[in-house]
Amino acid sequence: xxxxxxxxxxxxxxxxxxxxxxxxxxxxxxxxxxxxxxxxxxxxxxxxxxxxxxxxxxxxxxxxxxxxxxxxxxxxxxxxxxxxxxxxxxxxxxxxxxxxxxxxxxxxxxxxxxxxxxxxxxxxxxxxxxxxxxxxxxxxxxxxxxxxxxxxxxxxxxxxxxxxxxxxxxxxxxxxxxxxxxxxxxxxxxxxxxxxxxxxxxxxxxxxxxxxxxxxxxxxxxxxxxxxxxxxxxxxxxxxxxxxxxxxxxxxxxxxxxxxxxxxxxxxxxxxxxxxxxxxxxxxxxxxxxxxxxxxxxx
Amino acid sequence: xxxxxxxxxxxxxxxxxxxxxxxxxxxxxxxxxxxxxxxxxxxxxxxxxxxxxxxxxxxxxxxxxxxxxxxxxxxxxxxxxxxxxxxxxxxxxxxxxxxxxxxxxxxxxxxxxxxxxxxxxxxxxxxxxxxxxxxxxxxxxxxxxxxxxxxxxxxxxxxxxxxxxxxxxxxxxxxxxxxxxxxxxxxxxxxxxxxxxxxxxxxxxxxxxxxxxxxxxxxxxxxxxxxxxxxxxxxxxxxxxxxxxxxxxxxxxxxxxxxxxxxxxxxxxxxxxxxxxxxxxxxxxxxxxxxxxxxxxxxxxxxxxxxxxxxxxxxxxxxxxxxxxxxxxxxxxxxxxxxxxxxxxxxxxxxxxxxxxxxxxxxxxxxxxxxxxxxxxxxxxxxxxxxxxxxxxxxxxxxxxxxxxx
Numbered sequence: 001x002x003x004x005x006x007x008x009x010x011x012x013x014x015x016x017x018x019x020x021x022x023x024x025x026x027x028x029x030x031x032x033x034x035x036x037x038x039x040x041x042x043x044x045x046x047x048x049x050x051x052x053x054x055x056x057x058x059x060x061x062x063x064x065x066x067x068x069x070x071x072x073x074x075x076x077x078x079x080x081x082x083x084x085x086x087x088x089x090x091x092x093x094x095x096x097x098x099x100x101x102x103x104x105x106x107x108x109x110x111x112x113x114x115x116x117x118x119x120x121x122x123x124x125x126x127x128x129x130x131x132x133x134x135x136x137x138x139x140x141x142x143x144x145x146x147x148x149x150x151x152x153x154x155x156x157x158x159x160x161x162x163x164x165x166x167x168x169x170x171x172x173x174x175x176x177x178x179x180x181x182x183x184x185x186x187x188x189x190x191x192x193x194x195x196x197x198x199x200x201x202x203x204x205x206x207x208x209x210x211x212x213x214x215x216x217x218x219x220x221x222x223x224x225x226x227x228x229x230x231x232x233x234x235x236x237x238x239x240x241x242x243x244x245x246x247x248x249x250x251x252x253x254x255x256x257x258x259x260x261x262x263x264x265x266x267x268x269x270x271x272x273x274x275x276x277x278x279x280x281x282x283x284x285x286x287x288x289x290x291x292x293x294x295x296x297x298x299x
Numbered sequence: 300x301x302x303x304x305x306x307x308x309x310x311x312x313x314x315x316x317x318x319x320x321x322x323x324x325x326x327x328x329x330x331x332x333x334x335x336x337x338x339x340x341x342x343x344x345x346x347x348x349x350x351x352x353x354x355x356x357x358x359x360x361x362x363x364x365x366x367x368x369x370x371x372x373x374x375x376x377x378x379x380x381x382x383x384x385x386x387x388x389x390x391x392x393x394x395x396x397x398x399x400x401x402x403x404x405x406x407x408x409x410x411x412x413x414x415x416x417x418x419x420x421x422x423x424x425x426x427x428x429x430x431x432x433x434x435x436x437x438x439x440x441x442x443x444x445x446x447x448x449x450x451x452x453x454x455x456x457x458x459x460x461x462x463x464x465x466x467x468x469x470x471x472x473x474x475x476x477x478x479x480x481x482x483x484x485x486x487x488x489x490x491x492x493x494x495x496x497x498x499x500x501x502x503x504x505x506x507x508x509x510x511x512x513x514x515x516x517x518x519x520x521x522x523x524x525x526x527x528x529x530x531x532x533x534x535x536x537x538x539x540x541x542x543x544x545x546x547x548x549x550x551x552x553x554x555x556x557x558x559x560x561x562x563x564x565x566x567x568x569x570x571x572x573x574x575x576x577x578x579x580x581x582x583x584x585x586x587x588x589x590x591x592x593x594x595x596x597x598x599x600x601x602x603x604x605x606x607x608x609x610x611x612x613x614x615x616x617x618x619x620x621x622x623x624x625x626x627x628x629x630x631x632x633x634x635x636x637x638x639x640x641x642x643x644x645x646x647x648x649x650x651x652x653x654x655x656x657x658x659x660x661x662x663x664x665x666x667x668x669x670x671x672x673x674x675x676x677x678x679x680x681x682x683x684x685x686x687x688x689x690x691x692x693x694x695x696x697x698x699x700x701x702x703x704x705x
């Protein structure tokens with residue numbers, strides 16, 4: 001029993017990260033039906049910018065927890081700018097030209113450029129990110145958990161909740177929801193849908209950048225840290241459904257927990273297999289995802 | 300502006316002419332030696348240390364007059380630990396630069412992909428860090444006329460036997476768990492380890508695998524723990540090894556870690572911090588000034604690169620020694636012809652005193668491995684450094700262990 005709960009707790013921590021990144025995919029898909037395939041790189045850039053900022057602040061004789069908190073606004077601002085840039089350079093021209101797949105190639109290409117840029121600025125080594133919380137693990141009812149893992153789960157939930165509240169309550173957020181529901185109608189109602197899409201990309205990269213600084217203290221920071229995470233989160237977005245904010249959380253948890261359980265009960269060599277099998281199953285049985293609404297495309 | 304620019308150009312051309320005249324007058328053309336290794340990326344701490352050790356040796360040799368009265372010149376290239384980049388570099392060094400020999404290779408994959416070009420061009424390669432067992436056996440006679448690939452590092456067959464002996468015979472562990480990454484390095488090493496354990500009639504209680512970049516080792520460690528493992532044997536590289544040590548601390552489970560020499564990587568020691576203390580690994584060289592030669596080497600290294608802890612002492616020492624072996628061979632051959640250098644390496648009649656060992660006929664036509672199982676000792680991670688695990692093993696006249704005569 002103890003082992004099972006330990007595995008589930010570890011799976012939840014991993015799964016929440018997948019969930020946040022999948023959530024950021026979902027943000028842009030809702031408004032523009034396009035995705036940033038360089039989302040893993042947005043996460044990586046956020047983590048590296050965060051690392052530089054944290055190290056600078058620690059150099060100013062601040063404690064690590066305070067430095068970490070002060071770094072967050074910088075990373076948020078950077079994420080917003082990076083997302084807007086991706087939309088401006090990669091997505092807008094393709095959408096304008098009515099190209100069905102142009103944005104796919106463009107966001108992948110931008111992702112590669114960002115990775116090379118990061119390699120040139122920060123080098124190819126994996127760097128250690130100072131942990132704002134104590135690294136000794138807590139023992140809760142026989143389950144060992146690192147404080148930072150709790151912070152990951154809480155932080156992931158908070159950012160998703162904050163974005164949702166923003167979308168539902170603020171006037172700008174309502175424009176986002178309106179665009180997501182019906183872009184043409186929103187445009188006729190006087191909403192500048194193009195700006196809304198740019199904004200949703202900015203918000204999406206901001207969420208990914210935040211995910212980057214959340215996991216960086218328990219992993220290592222480096223130019224390649226986003227590649228695998230971006231891919232797995234994409235699977236989560238498909239499993240959970242690209243139109244459902246709730247779905248990606250559940251999808252993330254399903255994938256995270258299946259991975260650790262398979263690793264333990266079947267074989268660590270097959271850890272990644274069930275996630276992919278699940279992906280295929282969902283695609284063939286319910287292509288809109290477990291929680292997705294099937295949309296009818298009117299022609 | 301234009302006038303000053305012209306003056307500068309004239310001055311530069313005069314200076315260059317002066318240099319080339321002086322070059323012709325004083326010494327013959329320098330001897331070009333290739334150097335290939337990852338100077339950026341995950342294995343760069345090993346690559347950079349190896350390069351720095353090589354450069355130190357070249358500077359020393361040049362100061363005392365060079366080889367055959369000619370200066371040594373290094374042509375350094377960063378292979379980024381990528382096979383395809385290594386291949387390009389090999390072709391460039393052979394065809395464009397015309398090197399007489401190449402030193403280097405940290406990564407077994409890069410070595411295997413690149414060295415066939417040297418074999419075809421009949422130019423010797425001395426692998427000074429890569430450990431894959433097959434590296435020196437790719438072009439064995441009689442299938443090939445002669446083998447141009449040499450090595451001055453302890454290969455995986457040697458290391459895995461040492462790890463198994465240390466865990467089972469010396470420390471008396473009976474239930475080892477093997478944790479290896481899914482790369483060629485990890486999986487070939489795992490196979491070697493299983494073979495070495497089988498020779499001692501021990502079967503691992505768990506054999507677990509993980510991918511490069513995996514951030515959570517809970518499943519692997521819990522399996523090992525539940526199987527009752529009393530020691531963890533590793534074959535992986537720095538960052539993931541650190542995840543293992545940190546994962547054990549998280550689970551509140553502590554058994555010793557014994558593994559391949561990569562447990563001495565700075566990325567493991569720094570990332571694992573106190574959790575990495577106590578890890579054991581085979582080392583051909585420990586940063587310990589126990590002979591005058593080693594003391595001089597360590598001090599020269601620290602002075603040249605302005606550091607206290609060498610990032611990878613093993614790589615630096617093996618790199619340093621590889622230059623002296625090559626220099627001795629070129630001197631003996633009296634020529635920079637690849638075939639003659641190879642012949643000289645296989646029949647070295649001068650003893651070469653290196654920092655790892657004293658090389659007395661290190662190679663023969665059939666044996667291209669300078670390091671034998673008796674040479675490496677176990678290093679121990681302690682307070683962010685690698686120290687000798689069993690000081691008695693290297694005490695007194697055991698400080699220098701040499702390859703047995705066969």
